[in-house]
Amino acid sequence: MTESIQSNASQHGNPLPKRVLSGMRPTGKLHLGNYMGALYNWVRLQREYECYFFIADWHALTTDYADTSNVKQNILDVALDWLGAGLDPDRATLFVQSWVPQHAELHLLFSMITPLGWLERVPSYKEQQQQIGDVSAGGKDLSTYGFLGYPLLQSADILIYQADLVPVGQDQVAHVELTREVARRFNFFYPAKPLVLPEPQALLTPSPKLPGTDGRKMSKSYGNTVLMSDPEPVIRQKLKTMVTDPARIRRSDPGNPDVCPVFDLHKIFSSPETQQKVREGCTSAGIGCIECKGWLADAVVAELAPIQERRREFEAKPDHVWEVLREGSARARSRADQTMQQVRDAMHLPQIEPAGVAR
Numbered sequence: 104m105t106e107s108i109q110s111n112a113s114q115h116g117n118p119l120p121k122r123v124l125s126g127m128r129p130t131g132k133l134h135l136g137n138y139m140g141a142l143y144n145w146v147r148l149q150r151e152y153e154c155y156f157f158i159a160d161w162h163a164l165t166t167d168y169a170d171t172s173n174v175k176q177n178i179l180d181v182a183l184d185w186l187g188a189g190l191d192p193d194r195a196t197l198f199v200q201s202w203v204p205q206h207a208e209l210h211l212l213f214s215m216i217t218p219l220g221w222l223e224r225v226p227s228y229k230e231q232q233q234q235i236g237d238v239s240a241g242g243k244d245l246s247t248y249g250f251l252g253y254p255l256l257q258s259a260d261i262l263i264y265q266a267d268l269v270p271v272g273q274d275q276v277a278h279v280e281l282t283r284e285v286a287r288r289f290n291f292f293y294p295a296k297p298l299v300l301p302e303p304q305a306l307l308t309p310s311p312k313l314p315g316t317d318g319r320k321m322s323k324s325y326g327n328t329v330l331m332s333d334p335e336p337v338i339r340q341k342l343k344t345m346v347t348d349p350a351r352i353r354r355s356d357p358g359n360p361d362v363c364p365v366f367d368l369h370k371i372f373s374s375p376e377t378q379q380k381v382r383e384g385c386t387s388a389g390i391g392c393i394e395c396k397g398w399l400a401d402a403v404v405a406e407l408a409p410i411q412e413r414r415r416e417f418e419a420k421p422d423h424v425w426e427v428l429r430e431g432s433a434r435a436r437s438r439a440d441q442t443m444q445q446v447r448d449a450m451h452l453p454q455i456e457p458a459g460v461a462r
């Protein structure tokens with residue numbers, strides 16, 4: 104999988120970008136869209152960069168504040184999928200957002216200097232208001248400061264580690280641009296040498312088209328996902344029901360793989376040889392859709408088998424998983440505190456000292 108890396112010379116003396124920051128909301132067990140859209144790439148980035156990957160439990164509250172009963176279990180499920188996929192706590196810092204309170208402190212300070220219009224123009228703000236914020240249609244009430252301000256919390260998440268690169272798809276570039284604007288505004292009001300908050304660059308990562316079983320984008324909200332942790336029989340059953348080329352009604356009808364959601368998944372998970380076999384068999388009506396889906400299931404099961412095996416090993420020792428997150432959060436707090444000391448100095452705020460010590 105190719106990676107498009109944009110160079111960003113660090114303003115802290117490093118000739119090349121070294122630090123990467125990204126996170127995921129804890130919505131429960133991850134699906135193939137989460138895996139191919141982010142996690143697959145993170146596993147490779149950890150070999151080249153100093154990586155910080157966090158479980159964004161505060162971000163989950165921006166839309167799901169009314170029921171927080173599953174947050175703890177969801178955090179564990181995300182961590183299990185991360186570790187199963189190959190994220191290595193010896194290579195990358197894995198942590199829980201709410202266990203690093205400096206994120207909230209920097210977010211508060213940013214809220215003092217960020218114009219309201221900057222937040223209102225973030226594309227996802229209006230989009231999600233329309234998609235899930237219609238209370239009359241059974242949606243969620245998103246008229247909260249937390250929802251309006253979550254892109255600013257994202258900026259704090261990134262800038263607290265003075266990250267050089269933020270791996271995102273094209274649809275998230277606007278969030279990185281907001282972060283750059285916030286850093287620029289902070290450095291304008293509170294100049295220092297070197298600048299306290301370097302402007303991060305978007306690390307454009309490949310985001311392959313990954314349809315769900317109904318042909319729409321794979322998403323839990325659509326109920327069309329294949330989970331990374333689904334057992335083999337479940338994977339095969341889900342893929343067996345997947346929609347195909349709508350023009351191929353009968354077994355004898357030739358199909359067009361280029362408009363078939365099943366073939367989109369073949370292009371991601373199947374070998375070039377299998378893809379060629381599918382294309383030839385589909386366009387000539389030499390194979391049926393059931394056979395085609397069976398070959399896809401073989402490829403998906405083979406991809407997930409080692410991941411699921413590692414996940415089961417970690418699942419058997421949840422205390423160890425929580426310890427991984429505690430240790431990672433301690434490292435993250437230490438690094439975040441370095442930034443906050445610089446932030447407080449630049450803003451002429453008093454430093455936090457142990458009890459009985461004044462400065």
